[in-house]
Amino acid sequence: MTKTYFILFLLTGFLLVDNQVALSQDTYFRGFYHGRNVFVRNPYIESEKQFCIQSIYLNGKKITDSPGRSAYELSMEDLPLDSRVVIRIVHHNTCKPELINPEVIQNDLKFSWLKLYVNEESIIWITTKEDKEGRYVIQRESAGEWETIDSTQAKGGIFINQHSKELDHNKGDNTYRVLYKDPQGEIMSSDEFNYFSDKSEISHVIDTDKWSIEFTEEVSFQLLNAGGRIIMRGKSVSCDIRKLPYASYIIRYEGKDYPFEKKK
Structure with a gap:
């Protein structure tokens, strides 16, 4: 009799595990570590009175089980910069976890200038991967020095952004550039652009x-x-x-x- 109960206990345990596995699903996110942590959105399943995520793995290592909050910060500070990242999330099959800031593990997060040009009315520049906390400074060369004539806030995002500012040219040659200042204080300069204005001279x-x-x-x-x-x-x-x-x-x-x- 005791042996029979033991066998039934084992069978019941296997069935519960199999049922849990059947109700689970894996979602993977891949990218590279650029010095910023990832935040994971963890939906709450109202019908089951529990959160979506069952466990989170980083590069094969289990980080946490069943985080009981709607957003979880996945710390990656121990990883070398620019190292490969594989995030595996085990979750209920009735929900879908998401990365709140997936752009931080994109292949290339470096700001870059795409184009800068000037016409009679304004200066226009196009960039990609700017930080919304960044700032642009528009400068014109004057007597061998760069004079700041305007500034504007960055829009942010990993996609392409276009900016423009009205200009009041000097008569003759005008040389402009735009500086991008990121939140960490790094400054990146655009190429210089020369524009000749033939407007009448002011006195x-x-x-x-x-x-x-x-x-x-x-x-x-x-x-x-x-x-x-x-x-x-x-x-x-x-x-x-x-x-x-x-x-x-x-x-x-x-x-x-x-x-x-x-x-x-």
Whole structure:
């Protein structure tokens, strides 16, 4: 009798295991480790009152059993950078686990410039794999130095993004570039792009009655003190200098400097 019960116990155990295996399914995710952890979405099965995932394996090694939360961070910090990653997830066959951030194990996550060009109205650049926390800085060469003229936030994502910003060219040759600053502080520069603008040359006069600098048309300008520090900048047809103390200044626009003195 005892022997019979033992055999029945074994058979029942095998049936339970076989039934669990039949209800399980494997899903694989493959890629490369680029220094960031993967987050796994773990759906809750309402009808069974339990979570989807039964176990998670990383490169053949079991990491966890039945994580009891809707999102699980899979730490990969012990892996060498750029090493191959195989994630195996055993789960119930009525649900499907997903990677919340699958892009972090894509073959190539490195930011790259695809194209940059300039027309009479704007500068346009196309990139791929930018970080949404990154930032672009648009610069123009002026007197042998790079002057920042604008900036904008990156859009983010592993796909192609296009950006553009309006420009106010100087008459003649204009050389531009765009800098990409990633969240870690690394700076990547685009190729330089030269654009020749044949627009009419802008000039100015200083109205000493109103103490205003009047331009012949709207222009981007900078006002500097005698020490070369920028004290005012703008884009307009005039620059109000009534509140400035009597001293020597420089008005800069279209890549040129024009010294003047505000006298009593």
